Amino acid sequence: MTFTAFAIATLIKILVVLGIFSALAGFGTYLERKVLAFMQRRLGPMHVGPYGLLQVLADGIKLFTKEDIVPQNSVKPIFMIAPVIGAATAFIALAAVPLLPEFTVFGVTVHPIIADINVGVLFVLGVMASGLFAPLLAGMASANKWGLLGAARTAIQLLSYEVVTGLSILAPLMLVGSLSLIDINNYQTGGFTEWIVWKQPVAFVLFLIAGFAETNRTPFDLLEHEAEIVSGYATEYSGMRWGMFFIGEYANMITLGFLASLIFLGGFNDWGFIPGGLAIVLKVSFIFFFFLWTRAAWPHVRPDQLMWLCWKVLMPIAVINVVVTGFVLMM
């Protein structure tokens, strides 16, 4: 393949991924509102379009046309760039994620991954972790005490749970012996019983818990918990800048769904009679649904409980898991 062909193909992939995942992030808000409403015996959005489907569009128009307020005492350049970091890192993380199995369109074999780098997991986790700068800088730059509290919570929560994510994912990586997400996926070709979740159930649970903390979802949504710190780091944001935080959060949720499916739940291998492409979409959808489900069911924890859980419970368990996996592999 020539360089031009490669460049054009990559550019098309980038545009497709960007378009689809921005739309999915928007659609995710609709799904979240609907699912939460049904679980609380409400109807959710119903008036804009059939079953409220065009609510996303209405919200988009509202966000785009709202006044872009930058507070007087804020550090303006940082205040303005912080949401961009949030959205950008969320999408950049998707670059190394194989989204679907290979397929052929018009005689061209398409690899649905933008950059097949051999340290895919590291790249994705690293970029997702650097996304912590978005709420951190936003909160610190916005000259608001709630924003500052949100930023402080960002720093402790995301940094701490990064450790748990890394350690929990280490055990499956030791099994596979590769950091490439495609290799991890191919390791689980054997079908339902070959899924890594059966070999590493503890790591799976730890990874999910840490994922909730890193995407700032309900049991651990301390960064912008309304009852305590108004809206946390996003207090001073409005309009599209706030919307970018939102898109970033939902894109992160989807990325995390992909990661969990690829590493633990068999990825895009065929699942019985279900073809691989559909299988991974189902798995990611279930994990996304699980995010919403817990939001409807569970209360959130206190910051000190969160830290206690991270450093005194989850991290030791993760380390023990790694050690045990190591011994089993040696024998």
Place this chain on the structure above:
Amino acid sequence: MSLEQFKDRNVMQNYTYIPVDKPPVKPMDKFKQVMKRTFKGELFVGLWVVFREMVKFDIHTVKYPLEKLPVSPRYRAVHKLYRLLESGYERCIGCGLCEKICIANCIRMDTRYDENQRKEVTEYTINLGRCIFCGYCAEVCPELAIVHGQRYENASEQRAHYVLKDDMLTPLDFLKEGKQQEYPGFGATSPNADERIKKTPLAY
């Protein structure tokens, strides 16, 4: 009951205290508590409850502008002025009791004698911006001429809209269609009033 007893404000209440365990202090106890809570399955009970509600799909939403909950007949919303059923005359005899009793001082009426020497109400206004919807006017009215209706959506572009007599008075064509419902609510006679009535003996 003696006065002493009556003055005693130390009321004994039968409070039942729910036994609450002391929060764990030692790290190991804390860990045990977390483990107990983790593996007790309470989190999964929560998940199950919301999932069950989603699947049951027992939606309680009232789509308000399209659907409305029924209002009690005794609800005291915007007033209505009624007409006599057969003749179509206004029931109001201009006695002015409602104007007198109104504690918010929002009723104002003007009367005169018409050509039949019958009291006629020329102006009847209720300032709904001041009305507290206490229902005294409806209760005191001897003719059941002013009653409280069910119309609670009284948003308007102008305050002047709050006071118009024409809005409250039953329209004539409405009356002819027999749509003026007899008032079951505040200050009205009971449905079986005819049975309960005691005839005044005329001859002693």
